[in-house]
Amino acid sequence: MSDAVSIRQLWSQTATVLGARHEARWICEVAVSLDGDEFDRSLDEPVTERMVAHLDAMVARYRAGEPLQYVLGRWGFRRLDLAIDRRVLIPRPESEMVADVAIGLAASVPDGRVVADLGTGSGAIGLALADELPLVGTTVWITDVSDHALAVARANLAGIGRAGRNVLVAAGSWFDALPPEVRCDVIVSNPPYVADGSPLLEASVAEWEPAGALFGGPDGLDAIRALVSGAPGHLVDGGWLVLEHGMDQGEAVRALLRQAGFVHVETRPDLASHDRCTLGRWEQP
Numbered sequence: 001m002s003d004a005v006s007i008r009q010l011w012s013q014t015a016t017v018l019g020a021r022h023e024a025r026w027i028c029e030v031a032v033s034l035d036g037d038e039f040d041r042s043l044d045e046p047v048t049e050r051m052v053a054h055l056d057a058m059v060a061r062y063r064a065g066e067p068l069q070y071v072l073g074r075w076g077f078r079r080l081d082l083a084i085d086r087r088v089l090i091p092r093p094e095s096e097m098v099a100d101v102a103i104g105l106a107a108s109v110p111d112g113r114v115v116a117d118l119g120t121g122s123g124a125i126g127l128a129l130a131d132e133l134p135l136v137g138t139t140v141w142i143t144d145v146s147d148h149a150l151a152v153a154r155a156n157l158a159g160i161g162r163a164g165r166n167v168l169v170a171a172g173s174w175f176d177a178l179p180p181e182v183r184c185d186v187i188v189s190n191p192p193y194v195a196d197g198s199p200l201l202e203a204s205v206a207e208w209e210p211a212g213a214l215f216g217g218p219d220g221l222d223a224i225r226a227l228v229s230g231a232p233g234h235l236v237d238g239g240w241l242v243l244e245h246g247m248d249q250g251e252a253v254r255a256l257l258r259q260a261g262f263v264h265v266e267t268r269p270d271l272a273s274h275d276r277c278t279l280g281r282w283e284q285p
């Protein structure tokens with residue numbers, strides 16, 4: 001009788017150790033390099049020593065408190081499977097909704113569209129835009145001030161197929177990253193928006209995710225102020241600025257947009273009905 005361990009046994013043992021069946025499955029999928037239906041079809045296949053060693057290392061990291069997404073090294077965002085590590089923020093479901101708003105606005109531009117995702121991190125929002133907007137007539141800028149983040153975004157760009165040809169990567173702080181002549185139909189950003197020292201930030205987020213992706217000054221709005229003041233110089237007449245923000249920042253962000261001259265300013269809720277995304281349209285005075 002063979003004493004080889006099957007994928008099914010590995011999953012079961014991991015689920016027992018972690019007390020979490022879904023998480024155990026995701027870790028097993030990465031360890032055996034199979035997912036979805038292929039994983040299910042292979043449950044009775046034997047695992048190798050190398051797979052077990054990989055799994056043990058991931059289980060140890062997870063049990064030490066590292067977020068599952070970093071342990072797995074990848075995470076889903078809309079239709080994309082993104083490479084993720086500690087150089088970038090873990091993409092959140094709330095940002096999928098922000099991407100959805102930007103995609104809807106950009107898709108309605110009739111003849112070719114230029115969009116920018118400023119502070120792209122893993123590339124989540126910008127690459128989703130490239131992936132879901134028409135292949136023809138779409139240009140997407142993705143930018144970040146962090147070279148480490150851009151290295152992750154470039155790796156993810158390489159994985160999105162033909163839509164990647166529509167993507168331009170640029171380094172620099174907010175609008176400094178864009179060539180001065182670039183005018184966008186939609187600018188979207190999920191900037192750092194947590195107030196410095198906020199007691200509301202979960203301990204695991206503060207401990208594991210990059211500080212440069214989280215903190216936005218004393219009231220959390222420093223980056224949003226920079227984006228609102230710089231956007232008119234890089235939007236076409238009728239272009240849109242779409243901003244993710246904290247659930248208690250909707251009123252302040254609407255005020256900033258209106259003060260800067262944006263019109264049709266509105267805040268959209270996330271799936272938990274919290275204020276999460278505020279947008280405004282720029283019309284040349």
Ligand SMILES: C[S@@+](CC[C@H](N)C(=O)[O-])C[C@H]1O[C@@H](n2cnc3c(N)ncnc32)[C@H](O)[C@@H]1O
Nearest residue numbers: 091119120121144145146173174190191192213
């Ligand atoms: C909250 S994270 C968002 C990452 C990604 N867009 C997402 O939704 O998962 C904010 C990102 O803004 C970047 N960032 C911070 N300050 C910046 C600046 N001055 N200019 C451009 N990007 C900046 C950070 O490096 C980080 O990648």
